[in-house]
Amino acid sequence: MPKDTVPGVKPYGGPAGGWGALGAVARAIKDQMAIAEDTRALRRMNQPSGFDCPGCAWPDPKHTSSFEFCENGAKAVSWETTSRRVTPDFFAAHPVSELWTWSDHALEDEGRLTHPMAYDRATDRYVEIGWDEAFRRIGERLRGYADPDMVEFYTSGRASNEAAFLYQLFVREYGTNNFPDCSNMCHEATSVGLPQSIGVGKGTVTLEDFDLCDAIFCIGHNPGTNHPRMLTTLREAAKRGVPIVVFNPLRERGLERFAAPQSPLEMLTLGSTPIASAYHQVKVGGDVAVLKGMMKALLAADAADLAAGGPGLLDRAFIAAHTAGFEALAADLETVSWDLIEAQSGLPRATIESAASVYAKAQNVIVCYGMGLTQHRHGTSNVQQLANLMLLRGNIGRPGAGICPLRGHSNVQGDRTVGITEIPSKPFLDAIERVFGFEPPREKGHSAVESVQAIIDGRSKAIICLGGNLAVAMSDPEAVFAGMRKLDLAVHIATKLNRSHLLLAQDSIILPCLGRTERDLQETGVQSVTVEDSMSMVHASRGTLPPASDQLRSEPAIIAGLALATLPDTRVDWAWLVADYARIRDKIEAVFPDFFDFNARVAEPGGFRLNVPASQREWRTPSGKAHFLVCDGVEEDPRVARADALRLTTIRSHDQYNTTIYGLNDRYRGITGRRDVVFLNGDDLAALGLGHGDVVDVEAVANDPGQPPRVLRGVTAVAYDIARGSAAAYYPEANNLVALDSFDERSGTPTYKSIPVVIRRAG
Numbered sequence: 001m002p003k004d005t006v007p008g009v010k011p012y013g014g015p016a017g018g019w020g021a022l023g024a025v026a027r028a029i030k031d032q033m034a035i036a037e038d039t040r041a042l043r044r045m046n047q048p049s050g051f052d053c054p055g056c057a058w059p060d061p062k063h064t065s066s067f068e069f070c071e072n073g074a075k076a077v078s079w080e081t082t083s084r085r086v087t088p089d090f091f092a093a094h095p096v097s098e099l100w101t102w103s104d105h106a107l108e109d110e111g112r113l114t115h116p117m118a119y120d121r122a123t124d125r126y127v128e129i130g131w132d133e134a135f136r137r138i139g140e141r142l143r144g145y146a147d148p149d150m151v152e153f154y155t156s157g158r159a160s161n162e163a164a165f166l167y168q169l170f171v172r173e174y175g176t177n178n179f180p181d182c183s184n185m186c187h188e189a190t191s192v193g194l195p196q197s198i199g200v201g202k203g204t205v206t207l208e209d210f211d212l213c214d215a216i217f218c219i220g221h222n223p224g225t226n227h228p229r230m231l232t233t234l235r236e237a238a239k240r241g242v243p244i245v246v247f248n249p250l251r252e253r254g255l256e257r258f259a260a261p262q263s264p265l266e267m268l269t270l271g272s273t274p275i276a277s278a279y280h281q282v283k284v285g286g287d288v289a290v291l292k293g294m295m296k297a298l299l300a301a302d303a304a305d306l307a308a309g310g311p312g313l314l315d316r317a318f319i320a321a322h323t324a325g326f327e328a329l330a331a332d333l334e335t336v337s338w339d340l341i342e343a344q345s346g347l348p349r350a351t352i353e354s355a356a357s358v359y360a361k362a363q364n365v366i367v368c369y370g371m372g373l374t375q376h377r378h379g380t381s382n383v384q385q386l387a388n389l390m391l392l393r394g395n396i397g398r399p400g401a402g403i404c405p406l407r408g409h410s411n412v413q414g415d416r417t418v419g420i421t422e423i424p425s426k427p428f429l430d431a432i433e434r435v436f437g438f439e440p441p442r443e444k445g446h447s448a449v450e451s452v453q454a455i456i457d458g459r460s461k462a463i464i465c466l467g468g469n470l471a472v473a474m475s476d477p478e479a480v481f482a483g484m485r486k487l488d489l490a491v492h493i494a495t496k497l498n499r500s501h502l503l504l505a506q507d508s509i510i511l512p513c514l515g516r517t518e519r520d521l522q523e524t525g526v527q528s529v530t531v532e533d534s535m536s537m538v539h540a541s542r543g544t545l546p547p548a549s550d551q552l553r554s555e556p557a558i559i560a561g562l563a564l565a566t567l568p569d570t571r572v573d574w575a576w577l578v579a580d581y582a583r584i585r586d587k588i589e590a591v592f593p594d595f596f597d598f599n600a601r602v603a604e605p606g607g608f609r610l611n612v613p614a615s616q617r618e619w620r621t622p623s624g625k626a627h628f629l630v631c632d633g634v635e636e637d638p639r640v641a642r643a644d645a646l647r648l649t650t651i652r653s654h655d656q657y658n659t660t661i662y663g664l665n666d667r668y669r670g671i672t673g674r675r676d677v678v679f680l681n682g683d684d685l686a687a688l689g690l691g692h693g694d695v696v697d698v699e700a701v702a703n704d705p706g707q708p709p710r711v712l713r714g715v716t717a718v719a720y721d722i723a724r725g726s727a728a729a730y731y732p733e734a735n736n737l738v739a740l741d742s743f744d745e746r747s748g749t750p751t752y753k754s755i756p757v758v759i760r761r762a763g
Helices: 018-032 036-044 071-080 088-093 104-109 131-143 161-174 188-198 207-211 230-239 264-269 287-307 316-322 326-335 338-345 349-361 379-392 412-417 426-436 448-457 477-484 555-566 574-579 581-591 598-602 682-687 733-737
Strands: 117-120 125-128 151-155 215-219 244-247 257-259 278-280 365-369 402-405 462-466 489-494 507-512 529-532 537-541 646-651 677-680 695-700 711-719 726-730 755-761
Touching (some): 131 555, 151 448, 161 412, 161 462, 161 581, 188 402, 207 230, 230 257, 287 379, 316 379, 448 477, 462 555, 537 598, 555 574, 726 733
Parallel strands (some): 215 365, 489 507, 646 726
Antiparallel strands (some): 117 507, 646 755, 677 726, 695 755
């Protein structure tokens, strides 16, 4: 069937960005924003005196621009600054049983929450509740648990450093380290894997390094949708001749060509800049095979150069002075056959050797990667093999070179930096005790998967969510939804209504909070908060718009209210801290020495960079050196050996940010007005006896033959430019294909990006 005859499916021929992006911005503003002051707020986004974009964590350039935002950033702001309101009257008109039937897009599209609300079981409605009464009810419930570990405390990556620090302080004084957070579901493989390799769980590059690099490798990420401001950086590199090598299963427009809305020439001439110099469509789950293949090719080329009398291609001085484990890595690479590498990666040997040659010829290399590398059964190993590749030529810890994990939420990295972790270090806990005078718990807490498992098993009875949409974000929604409905207490601190709020506990309470764009007025005046981007830059964010309701409170104020209602003998002066957020930053500095002179440094335009020891070739590992780390084999999941099995990855649409669905279009992939599709290679469709436009069922290959089937039913097959043996479907709709116990055992990250499936005609 021709592609343009399938409803809502028509190939998109334009570049990323360009007039399409400007048109989408205009539509978002027209649809959501009400007054001129709201639209003027866009000009203050990512500016030194303005607010930080509530979207991605790509850093701001040191220079400022009146147009330093992207299409999806504008969508995020318009979504938050919408004129639409979810008032008590709205809830009076719509029982929860009715709201449950609405789509996720429709729920959030109703607008901003305006009042604290509590669920009334007699009427099946949320009803207005006063702040004091809400805090009293929550505190009474929390004090009633003999074991604090019976409560889970979730954190979204949109929380500021100040809110996150107070939150972890409250929870630890309460007595638990149960901190499921969005890091557990995205870049935990980075947080676990990189410290073992290079001594720090963060990227080592700065934005300025992209001006100095000689090659860029992009692996498992889609900047056109998930971090569009990165396209400007890639465009500048491409225009100065830097090779940009992409490994990604799908052809993504943002990695192919980009038209910068800030460029009058490209806009007026309808031109664009090619991004990828080479685009290699690795099979889903073939990342270790590719990385081992590149390293194997590099070692062979090094040996040949030495035999010919050359100096070799490896940085032997760096390896000798700064690393350990090279011999074990070389021995492992020797045992891996090219036949196996080709079969698992889906790429021919010559392609992998070509990529290795680009790497070897460049003096300074940056590797960028996203969740396409981390959300796998062996996500931690994927990250560590990438670090191995970089260490072979000393591409960590010098200008123009380094490793660049691409975080999602704007402060997901900062939240972890200021203490949102279920595995706190002893020095951190000792500092909490020294600064605040109470003994924090020392036992490991629950991660996201562990928290949900505890809720399902009945071991955890309550959950407090600082933002987010945890139940929808998690794998295995059927089991997660059932577990959430058994809770005693569910509290959601939120700006908008979402499906997690409709999973009713005995007590369900919604506490509406200020957004990033809104003026936060406390006792000493208007406050700023701080965030940390993907490159460890910390900067201030100050909202300027009037709050959506006079009933809204800031996240720090809400956390303080919860703490005061829950902890009768608290050692923390919560009201004093919330009166002036500079005092919170002083306490952050007292606990974390890397934040020295916090208030003074963050007052500077652009803020400051936290210390990343590996950037200076200081390796904070037990040995004091960076480590080459071996992983067994190259196979992602042996179950895919089934002749009829494909490997499916979940993806975000261009009208989406994590679980937030702005609309039903995916412009760059040619999808309009729908999300019920699965993307497949045309040859795979033909081999299955299927065609473009056929309605199919997608069934996961079960972990246990005794489990009921996990099926995504009635989706339309779309022939797409995707690697053979691979498939893709939208997140979170395809989350039901991921079992709760299907995760990377080292990091706990669910396997959203590598799901063995079989596909058959529906019916």
